Amino acid sequence: MTSTSTGELPLRSLILVNPKRLPARFELGVLACAFLLAALIFYLDTFTDIHSALATLYVITLLLSAETLTERGTLLLTAICISLAVFSYLAAHGLHADLAATLRLAVAVAAMLITCALIIRNQRARADLMTFNAALQSSEERYRTIFEQSRVALWERDYSQVRAMLTALKANGVRDLGAYARDNPHFLEQCIASVPTVAANAAALELLGNVSSDNARSMRRFIAQNDATFLDLIEAIFDNRTHFEGKGSIITSNGTNKLVLLTVGFPEDPANFNRVIVGMFDITEREMAQKALFEAQSELALASRAATVGALSASLAHELNQPLGALVVNAQTLLRWLDRDPPDLEAVARSAERIVRDSQRASDIIQSTRSMLGKREPVREQVSLVELVGETRALMEGELARHRITFETRAASPLPSVSAVRIELQQVLINLISNAIQAMNETPDESRQIVVSIEPASAASMSLSVHDGGPGLSADILANLFKPFHSTKETGLGMGLAICRSMLEARGGSLTASNHPEGGALFEMTVPIEALDD
Structure with missing residues (x-):
């Protein structure tokens, strides 16, 4: 940085600070010329007999120094010029000057004031323009930095x-x-x-x-x-x-x-x-990753459809096993009654009725499954749970007898009916009773008992529970009991309870499992009394 003497500081405070200003020596030369011109005008105006508005020429001094002085310097120079003009007026005319001299002084002072105002306005406009240009340059530099980097x-x-x-x-x-x-x-x-x-x-x-x-x-x-x-x-x-x-x-x-x-x-x-x-x-990599994701999703959807078909096949196999087995047993019974001499036609008729009944139930299961897969909603009807339990007991009478199991129904009276799909409730109940029968294979004959209880669960639902006399459910079995394809039986598919829970929950009900305080397993399903809005 160039050093500056102490004597130059007051003068520098009056000189215009301009990054593109002229050299300092030239500035001082311009100021010197301006002051010499002011001194010459003062001499001519004061010590000569020229009767004209010489003081107006001070405007040239102001204009000459306009590019060099600051606003403060311009005001100071204007004040000096006006003072010189007034001094010259007083020295030449005193206090009793004529009107013409006074008018000449007034014109000179007005010209200097107007010139000073215009110079200051120009300086301010130039300063604003310089500030704007500096900001524009800075903005351009920032833009270029962002653009390039x-x-x-x-x-x-x-x-x-x-x-x-x-x-x-x-x-x-x-x-x-x-x-x-x-x-x-x-x-x-x-x-x-x-x-x-x-x-x-x-x-x-x-x-x-x-x-x-x-x-x-x-x-x-x-x-x-x-x-x-x-x-x-x-x-x-x-x-x-x-x-x-x-x-x-x-x-x-x-x-x-x-x-x-x-x-x-x-x-x-x-x-x-x-x-x-x-x-x-x-976005090449992103698009490729998205394409790979879509392909993976398509493969997953295909695998999901295959799994659905497999689950549906397992479901139908599980649900149709009981009525088809009953059909076989009843058909064999019918043949035995026909082989008698003479044939027992009444027994043959009863077997034929059971064959028709089981065939109809198998057909209802298939229709219910198709309804779940399609858009057609199964028909709800008012179902009496007591009558439903009675019908189911009659359907499974042969199996209960073969396993020497006593069956008891406990129900308060009167009980409201529920709005449900009859075949679905019967499927759930048959599954629960079949599981209870199989759970008591190792149970002594005197303890082989199934108790079905029907009672209100709340003001809006009914509870139907199945309690068996088996060994109950372990903690591990309870944790995975309703998971698909999880079975405790060597030949089981593990679909029955999962299907039962899904059907009940789809209609607003529920299915839970626990161990009865007196021993054995306890399954409880709840069914809404009124149909829920879909």
């Missing part, structure tokens, strides 16, 4: 020619630019050639395959032939939109295809279309 591929492109072409087309009556482009195959090529690149940052050059700045000035070689994104961009300009975003493809310098996300912000002032910022993001 950003890891986002950025271009500055000149769309002014394209905009002029589009404006001319619109003036000629073109309304559908897409149709115009189809009718004029060379239109897009002409548009691409009319968009030169003003600047491109390092990330943009890297995206194009580490090309040089000169090679990136035209995007014609990098835009894929079948890419429609550029047409969409041109339509955005045609429609006077302020922003455009779209996916496109480019061809790098080494021939690699890349998918990019293109973003463009258009200026409001048409004059600024000569420098439009264009950003590109390489």
